[in-house]
Amino acid sequence: MKVTIKLDSMLTDQVKTSATNENSSVEDYITNVLSNHVKTGNFEQRQFVGKQIDSNKIDIKSHLVMMDGIYYRFDLINEKAPTADTKYTVVGNNGNVLYLKK
Template sequence: MSDEKKRFLLRLDQQLYDQLSQAADQENRSINAHIETILHKATQGDNFEQRQIIGQVINGAQINADNGLVTVTGIYYRYLISDNSPVEPTSRYAVVDAVGNILTLQKI
């Protein structure tokens, strides 16, 4: 793979930019590097969950801590919280990984 990088203009609304900026800060990356990582992961997915589920944002209300399941696009999955914190029903979570029927969620 070539080290040459292409440049292009990407227009984002302020809310999306702020969300990406916050996520990039949490990963100790620049926004550009964070977006590049997201795009790379999106193109490398080899299963339905990797292609369609990664990056989705869900409400904590979609997570059932009692039975250990989360509903994403009408499908039930088992889940892990990235920092092992308890589920907060009023918070929002991003799907950051999918292995089999287990999703890793990160509070945003």
């Protein structure tokens, strides 16, 4: 669904700054903010979907990724192994498995 909203210039600047601080696009940032305020889905969906993590948080040997101090199993979307010095976005989950995309 596409939605058009009008923001005043001050709020627009605040949203752009917040998105930049989270290494996110404005669209992804707004989607993440809305997702966090609409309490649906499970804990992982509410807390992690849309967040970015550095590849150094991914342990390929144990096949675990650390998110906010908790280890989760993971699956990479369109990749066999994580790339060093790369940010990944959590795009979904199934139970305690997080789906990561470059």
